[in-house]
Structures are given as structure tokens and as C-alpha cells.
Amino acid sequence: MSLRTLAVVGTGLIGTSVALAARRQGVTVYLSDRDESAARTAEDLGAGRAAPPPEPVDLAVVAVPPSLVAPVLAESQARRLALSYTDVASVKSRTEREILATAPDPTRYVGSHPMAGREWSGPRAARAELFRERTWVLTPTRLTSKRAFDRTLDLIALCGAVPRVMGARAHDEAVALTSHAPHLVASLMAARLRDGSAEAAHLAGQGLRDVTRIARGDSRLWSDILESNAAAVAEILTRLQEDLTGVLAALHDLASPGPAVPGGTGPGGGGVVPVPGRHALVDLLDRGIAGVGGLDGAGGGRRGAPGRPEAPAFPVAGGR
Amino acid sequence: MSLRTLAVVGTGLIGTSVALAARRQGVTVYLSDRDESAARTAEDLGAGRAAPPPEPVDLAVVAVPPSLVAPVLAESQARRLALSYTDVASVKSRTEREILATAPDPTRYVGSHPMAGREWSGPRAARAELFRERTWVLTPTRLTSKRAFDRTLDLIALCGAVPRVMGARAHDEAVALTSHAPHLVASLMAARLRDGSAEAAHLAGQGLRDVTRIARGDSRLWSDILESNAAAVAEILTRLQEDLTGVLAALHDLASPGPAVPGGTGPGGGGVVPVPGRHALVDLLDRGIAGVGGLDGAGGGRRGAPGRPEAPAFPVAGGR
Known part of the structure; x- marks a missing residue:
């Protein structure tokens, strides 16, 4: 593996988890965040050094909300932070368009998105093993260089994840269905719980907890994600409506x-x-x-996780 | 505990689980189901005898879908199946009205509802420990006798559940919020997955699985439940809409x-x-x-289940 030095720009949950995984594999990691205390927290957690690298690193991971990826990439390239660049944002098409239009050198960039997360955010929620056996999507642009692509593949490998190449638009339509619309659906249901009585809260069970769990996610990050993929999410929710x-x-x-039209008078179910x-x-x-x-x-979830049965097959949703 | 003999009418998931729990505590159990093969399956699983009792049992549990509880209770009382009766349906108000109007002896009946289930149905999905540490709601009517109430408390105790007394209407409003509306929300999201590409299925993760898990429930039983509580569920979904x-x-x-209005050009999140x-x-x-x-x-869920943190407190949803 030829990845020796890494810069992580944005030490939230994902950026710090990437840094921790890279440190475990002996990679030298440089950390930065607009919030300097977040970078220092990540350093304290063993994720690397909260300092600029003395020379360009092999790869920089831009780990900021979708709307900030293009400006942060442009700024990072302007100061020659790295030889190659990727990002880890949940939405790719808009960022790709912005980068092709504004980045100093778009050949050095490949988009990527690890299919992993937690409902908690910030560096303290980070885990080196967050990406193990998870799908990690790569969305090369028409300009992406082989070197940028290969360095990002190196990163994915040392995080223990499984690479998968997709077009940015196909990726965004897929995550609208599998992640962004479900998040809003969970939020819509969770928002209703504020109307509940104390009595109702006593009857809450695992089903309700599961339906609403992901609604705990950070609302500023999620509104940025949803805004960046608004058209695809709106299309799904329109059909849901x-x-x-x-x-x-x-x-x-x-x-x-x-x-009243009871189904019958005999004992037993149905009817x-x-x-x-x-x-x-x-x-x-x-x-x-x-x-x-x-x-x-279907893939993407952690395979063979405790208490989850190993999935035997992969029937395609919708049958096409 | 004075419960010596029990009849279970309807050997689906819940009825058979009650029977298995009662058998473990040495209670003599008689099983019946409109589908005789379901009753024989339950007998084969050790849930009791698939035969009518020689004399009225201490308690009969009517374990049929909500719309069938009142007619099955009337028929059971007409043939003197038991000294006391309860049911385990998920909706209580409509059944209570029907029973007060039509049951041969409504004093012998108390409504009840164990807050437990699985997304699988039928006697083979039954588990003796299904109700352990779960809330089991009792909804006595204005006519319920002390004996019927006490026999049902005995049953709840031998199933290892925690009794909680509520009015039928308060119960129905609570489960509309905590169970019935969430079920439909899960179904609404799950129905959208049929539009998904093979690519999208590859990106499905634990969040999506959790949001949609309960949508697997039996559609005939669930449409009966939703119909029986239609007004309360509609009120919640109207606000959700x-x-x-x-x-x-x-x-x-x-x-x-x-x-494009990016939040800033510096590295890091937010903004x-x-x-x-x-x-x-x-x-x-x-x-x-x-x-x-x-x-x-909040209560209702299995307490201290593996991998679930013990809940520290009980803040009321909505703060009232």
C-alpha cells in the first residue's frame, strides 16, 4: 500500500474515523478543522497531528458537509495541501459540477462516499472500525486521474471497506432512496411524538424506536445533505405523499x-x-x-454483525 | 397464583406464546383455532392440548384480530368456555363497545393488550418469553368483575409481564402514535423501495433496515388493526402529511x-x-x-436487552 501521508480536513465523525483507521495502519495523518478545538480533540484521540503537513501529503480527505466540499477543495489545492484529493460527502452530483467548474486542478480529485455513519456526530463519536466491510462508493469524474483514483482505493482498503464505482447521479438517486428519504420519514414520525401523552410514552416499544432512530442525526448537517440532493429526495417523497x-x-x-362487518364468528385469525x-x-x-x-x-450494511443474520442472497429491490 | 386452567382461542403468534408461557408455569392449557391445523401445530410445540376443556376453565384468552374479538367472545360465552375472559387485541375501544352491547355476560370480561410482538406471525413464531418485562395493558370496562380482572393479572404475572391499567380510548390513542402510525410510515417508505435500482439496493444500510423493519408484519392482521383504530391513526397521519x-x-x-450560497470557504463543518x-x-x-x-x-420495550443501553429516566414525550 503506497499511502504514507494523509491530510483530513474536517474532524467530525467521518473525518476523525478515517484518520483513526489510517493511523492504525501506520499512515502519518495531519488534521485540520475550521473549529480548532475539534482538530485538537481528534489529535487527543490519537487520530494524528493537528498541524499542517510540511510538504504535500499523498492524499487529502475533505470531510465537510456537501455544500462546503467544492470551496474547501479549491482552497486546499490553492495551498498545495496534497497530491490527490477525495471527499466523503453524502451527495456527489452538485459537488462534481462545482469542482469541474472551480477547482484549480480537478484531475487530482475523485469523489467518494463511505456508506457508514452513526446517529451521533463529532470527533468523540469516531471509531477506527466504522468502515469495516462497508461499501465505499467512488464517483470518478471525466477528468479524475489514475493516481487520485488509486490513492483513494488505498485509503478505502486500509479502512477495511469495499470499493464500488458509480456515476455521481446514480449514486445520488440511490442514496435519496436508501438514506435521505428514510431520514426525513423517520423525522416526520419522530416529530409527531411531541404530541404524545405520558401514557403513550409508556407504550413505546422497539418498533417505534427502530422507525425513528436515525432521526437523531445532526439537523444542520442533514439539512445540508437534503438540500444538496433536494430534487431526487423530493421525487421519492412526492410518490410517498x-x-x-x-x-x-x-x-x-x-x-x-x-x-360493523366482522369477518366471521368462528375462532381463529384472518377472515x-x-x-x-x-x-x-x-x-x-x-x-x-x-x-x-x-x-x-442487499449490501451496504455491516455484514455478519452481532445479532444480524448473515444475508443469504441479493434480490434486487423492485425486480429490475 | 390461582390460575390452574386456561383456554387459548386463536393459536397465532400471541395466543401460542401465551399458551407456552402458561404451560411453563404448570397451567393446563386448551387450544383452539378456526384453522385446526394451526391449533395442532401449537399442540405439537408443547403449548397445550388442541381440544375443548371438559369443564369451564379459569380464564379464556381470545387471541384473534380486533374485528373478531366481540363475536368470538360471544360465541365462547354461549358455550361456557371459561369463568373469566380477556383478549389480547391491539385496539380496545371498538371491541369494548361491541362487547358491552352483545356479550352474554360482559362482567366476566376485561380487555388487555401485551406490548410485544414480532414481525413474523403464526404459532411457529411463538416464544414463551415473548412477554418478559414487557408492558401488558389492562382496559377494564365499567362492568368488569374483580374476578376477571384478577385472573388476567395472574396470567400477566405468569408471562413475566408488567401490568398497566388504562382506559380503552387512552390506550387506542397511545398505540395509534406508538405503533399503528409508525407501522404505516414504515410501509410507506418500504413501498418506495420497489422503485429502486439494483445499484440502490447495494447501498442499503442499517438505517433503512431499521426504518422499514416493522413493515414486514402480516398485511391482513395489520389492516384489521388499522381499521379498528382508523380515526386515531388518521389524526396522526393528517398532521404528518x-x-x-x-x-x-x-x-x-x-x-x-x-x-450557490456556500456557508464559507474555511475547512470544517457547519456554517x-x-x-x-x-x-x-x-x-x-x-x-x-x-x-x-x-x-x-420510555417504557414498553424490553428492558436491558442485549446491545440496548439501559434507559436512565422517563422524560415525557412532548413535555406534558
């Missing part, structure tokens, strides 16, 4: 007083007689079952 | 082409300049963080 409108019509239909509204509910629930079934065996 | 409409307007606002739409996103995300924060320490 169409389904929700149908579900609400069905529920209002079923809630309005009418004759539901068709009435208006019920079909729409069952249809949505069945489509949900089909959709979540498409996740069985 | 209002938020969603605001989020979509913000995303469309942010997606429309305009001058977002206010633009239209961004405020609405941050507001929703912050309300989500507040809502999910209200779950810290």
Missing part, C-alpha cells in the same frame, strides 16, 4: 360510522370481508412487504 | 436552480447561510430530534 393521501382517504372511509378502504390499506401494506423483502441480502 | 407538504415545498424550493426552504427543513429535523429524544427511558 400520493400513497399517504390514499391511505388517509381509506382510514377516513373506515373510521366513518357504518355497520376479513372486503369493504371500501380496506383494499387500499392491504395494497399499501403488501407493497411495503414486497419492498422491505428486497432488502434481504 | 401537513409536515410532509411543508418539507416537499422546501425541497422544491431548494432544488430549483439558483446561485450554513439561511436561504428560503432551509429553515423549514431544519425545523422539521429539530422537531424530530426532540420527539425521538422523548423516547429515552
